[in-house]
Amino acid sequence: MHELRCIWTIARKDLLTEWRTLDRTVGSLVFALIVLVVFQFAFALGDASPTTQEQLLPGVLWTLIAFMTVVALSRSMLMERRRDTLLALAVSPAAGTAVYLGKLVAGLVQLTVLLAVTMPLAALLYDYPLAAHLGPLVGVIALHGFGFTVLGTLFSGVVARLDRGEALLATLLFPAITPLLLSGIRCTGAVLSGDALETYQHWLLMGAGFDMLYVFVALATFEFILQD
Amino acid sequence: MIIEAQGLRRDYGSRRALDNVGFTLSPGHALAVFGPNGAGKTTLLRLLTLALRPRSGELRLFGLDARKDAARIRPRIGLLSHQTLLYDELTAVENLRFFGTIYGTRDLSTRIPQLLETVGLTLRAEDPVAGYSRGMLQRLSIARALIHRPDLLLLDEPFTGLDPAAAASMSRLLLDYVREGGSMVMVGHDLDKGKELCDQFLFLRRGRLDLQGQGDDAAYEELRRRLHAGSPA
Amino acid sequence: MKSNRYVALYSLWAVTTVTMIYALWQVFVLAPEEKVMGAVQKVFYFHVASAMMIYLGVFVMIVGSIAYLWTRRQVFENMSRAATESALLFATIVLITGPIWARPAWGTWWTWEARLTTTLVLWILLVAALMVRRYAGDDDLGARLAAVVGIVAGVDVFVIRKAVEWWRGQHPTVFGPNQREGLATEMQYPFVMSILAMLLLFCLLVWMRSRTLSIRQRLAACVEQLDERG
Numbered sequence: 215m216h217e218l219r220c221i222w223t224i225a226r227k228d229l230l231t232e233w234r235t236l237d238r239t240v241g242s243l244v245f246a247l248i249v250l251v252v253f254q255f256a257f258a259l260g261d262a263s264p265t266t267q268e269q270l271l272p273g274v275l276w277t278l279i280a281f282m283t284v285v286a287l288s289r290s291m292l293m294e295r296r297r298d299t300l301l302a303l304a305v306s307p308a309a310g311t312a313v314y315l316g317k318l319v320a321g322l323v324q325l326t327v328l329l330a331v332t333m334p335l336a337a338l339l340y341d342y343p344l345a346a347h348l349g350p351l352v353g354v355i356a357l358h359g360f361g362f363t364v365l366g367t368l369f370s371g372v373v374a375r376l377d378r379g380e381a382l383l384a385t386l387l388f389p390a391i392t393p394l395l396l397s398g399i400r401c402t403g404a405v406l407s408g409d410a411l412e413t414y415q416h417w418l419l420m421g422a423g424f425d426m427l428y429v430f431v432a433l434a435t436f437e438f439i440l441q442d
Numbered sequence: 443m444i445i446e447a448q449g450l451r452r453d454y455g456s457r458r459a460l461d462n463v464g465f466t467l468s469p470g471h472a473l474a475v476f477g478p479n480g481a482g483k484t485t486l487l488r489l490l491t492l493a494l495r496p497r498s499g500e501l502r503l504f505g506l507d508a509r510k511d512a513a514r515i516r517p518r519i520g521l522l523s524h525q526t527l528l529y530d531e532l533t534a535v536e537n538l539r540f541f542g543t544i545y546g547t548r549d550l551s552t553r554i555p556q557l558l559e560t561v562g563l564t565l566r567a568e569d570p571v572a573g574y575s576r577g578m579l580q581r582l583s584i585a586r587a588l589i590h591r592p593d594l595l596l597l598d599e600p601f602t603g604l605d606p607a608a609a610a611s612m613s614r615l616l617l618d619y620v621r622e623g624g625s626m627v628m629v630g631h632d633l634d635k636g637k638e639l640c641d642q643f644l645f646l647r648r649g650r651l652d653l654q655g656q657g658d659d660a661a662y663e664e665l666r667r668r669l670h671a672g673s674p675a
Numbered sequence: 676m677k678s679n680r681y682v683a684l685y686s687l688w689a690v691t692t693v694t695m696i697y698a699l700w701q702v703f704v705l706a707p708e709e710k711v712m713g714a715v716q717k718v719f720y721f722h723v724a725s726a727m728m729i730y731l732g733v734f735v736m737i738v739g740s741i742a743y744l745w746t747r748r749q750v751f752e753n754m755s756r757a758a759t760e761s762a763l764l765f766a767t768i769v770l771i772t773g774p775i776w777a778r779p780a781w782g783t784w785w786t787w788e789a790r791l792t793t794t795l796v797l798w799i800l801l802v803a804a805l806m807v808r809r810y811a812g813d814d815d816l817g818a819r820l821a822a823v824v825g826i827v828a829g830v831d832v833f834v835i836r837k838a839v840e841w842w843r844g845q846h847p848t849v850f851g852p853n854q855r856e857g858l859a860t861e862m863q864y865p866f867v868m869s870i871l872a873m874l875l876l877f878c879l880l881v882w883m884r885s886r887t888l889s890i891r892q893r894l895a896a897c898v899e900q901l902d903e904r905g
Contacts, residue, residue: 216546219543220543220544223540223543223544224544227529227532227536227540230531230532230536231529231531231532234531234532234570235531293529296530297525297526297527297528297529297530298523298525298526298527299527299528299529301493301521301523301525301527302521302527302541302586303544304491304493305491305492305493305516305519305521306516306541306544306545307513307516307517307544307545307546308544365827368823368827369824369827372807372820372823372824373807375811375816375820376807376810376811376820377810377812379806379807379810382803382806382807382810385799385802385803385806386800386803386804386807386824386828388799389796389797389799389800389803389835390800390803390827390828390831392796392831392835392838392839393831393834393835393837393838396838396839396841396842397838400842416841417841420834420837420838420841424834427830427834428827431826431827431830435744435823435826435827438744438819438823439819439820439823440493441493441494441495441819442488442491442493442494442816454814454815457895457896457899458896497747648900
């Protein structure tokens with residue numbers, strides 16, 4: 215189907231461009247490293263007792279994930295502004311939904327790559343056995359990271375049409391993802407402490423609901439962002 | 443009939459950008475749209491790309507209603523702007539493949555080399571576009587605009603920033619396009635280029651149609667007179 | 676007709692002023708002092724009323740945004756923008772009156788309990804939404820971008836509220852399932868009056884702001900036309 219091919223083509227184009235500018239990805243990873251070091255200075259996480267680590271680590275991880283999301287997404291739409299290619303996409307037969315989904319897929323892949331490196335790095339630096347809870351942890355990160363990317367892609371579309379205001383992406387995204395941030399932290403904390411699923415499943419349901427709601431809102435409104 | 447426009451109106455807030463504009467374009471013809479800045483030329487072009495919708499009025503492209511059949515119209519339109527509309531990090535081939543796929547063009551493996559040959563970019567085809575000169579970028583933009591064999595080419599001040607050699611090269615390509623049966627609408631300030639490439643013209647002033655004519659000398663004289671006269675009586 | 680609109684607007688202004696003065700009198704003169712916290716507790720009336728107006732403003736913002744995207748009529752965009760700004764104003768009032776009440780009541784200027792935290796997050800979100808509006812310009816594109824952000828942010832407001840409530844407990848709920856402290860009967864009438872006064876204020880602000888925006892847009896259009904005539 216043409217729409218599926220458009221989504222795939224757009225995602226592929228974004229990822230190919232990322233691959234050609236890999237030095238920027240390396241820059242993002244260095245930024246992540248800096249953040250981890252700063253958190254160590256701030257909270258002495260690497261030297262803390264396991265209980266303190268369990269308390270603080272979820273917050274630290276999710277702050278890092280939020281930063282990584284902004285870093286991964288701010289380039290995605292801005293690349294379309296340089297030579298007005300966003301206009302070229304708007305007049306093409308590719309539907310607004312296809313452009314959005316293509317960019318969403320590319321953003322998810324990029325975030326996954328970034329997190330696949332930074333999460334183990336965090337576990338290493340803070341000497342915390344994250345691998346013991348790998349399965350549920352990946353699930354929680356995937357569910358909430360998906361929501362971050364859904365909203366982030368939508369907002370980066372808005373920001374890409376503005377004359378200035380690249381900084382607006384973070385300002386818009388952080389308050390907007392508060393529910394997911396809270397849910398992510400709670401669920402991660404519960405997973406790391408080995409709590410039963412029933413204690414935090416309402417958070418997971420909220421996270422899933424949020425994800426679905428905003429995919430729907432994004433698909434419904436993205437066309438309006440592309441139009442002239 | 444390629445374009446049938448009637449009573450087109452477009453507002454921006456309380457500002458009337460286009461007011462009761464109407465014209466037609468037959469296949470194989472080229473229309474130049476002139477006017478001072480803010481006259482509504484770009485708005486009219488955006489309406490034709492379907493990226494914009496008129497507040498009121500009728501617009502039919504290829505006999506199809508612009509509002510209802512946008513999906514069937516879009517694959518038949520090509521756009522050439524003063525911006526290159528290309529991805530800097532991709533090569534010429536990758537850019538053409540991307541847009542060709544988006545537009546659903548089937549025979550890309552033969553069409554891409556063919557187009558690159560026509561615009562004279564075969565040698566640099568595998569280099570990232572970021573390293574291209576302005577003239578080369580514009581030639582690739584034409585290739586991009588034509589990849590899907592559009593029936594209508596829309597041009598937004600395409601000669602901006604081109605040196606005479608590059609401009610001549612582009613004129614040649616555009617004339618070939620029209621000669622082979624394509625139709626064209628070109629928006630710009632350059633009267634000479636308009637006269638060279640197009641056989642009809644429109645002159646817009648403050649969103650309204652001020653003058654319309656065939657591309658003969660007498661009509662262009664009148665146009666020049668109006669342009670230099672400043673505000674009308 | 677224009678003259679009717681003036682009459683209606685001035686009537687609303689008059690009614691709002693009278694109601695506000697009456698409510699202030701009710702609250703600060705007539706209402707009994709709360710036995711533990713004293714006079715400072717009276718801030719509560721307007722604090723809670725303002726909080727309600729935030730959500731009303733957000734609701735109007737969502738409706739106005741959807742209506743604008745549907746009809747592209749400027750009046751909805753102006754209404755939505757006015758509602759967003761008013762919501763921000765009332766959020767500011769809540770964030771200022773909150774600490775004024777919290778300090779004598781709980782001994783601390785700020786507490787991260789659910790509703791104050793929610794209001795703080797909402798405040799930031801509304802500021803971000805208005806920044807988009809500011810950067811976006813006054814044309815159709817700007818209005819559309821603002822409308823999209825309005826819908827996303829507006830719906831989010833209700834989810835944020837729920838999430839923060841789950842995250843923490845402890846806000847003295849006067850009405851609702853956790854009714855630990857009821858409202859004394861003598862306090863109920865001033866409370867209702869303060870809500871009414873704030874509601875009228877909200878309507879007045881949104882209406883006046885919408886009109887100001889509309890007049891400014893028409894003025895800009897006139898100026899542009901005159902400009903073109905040379």
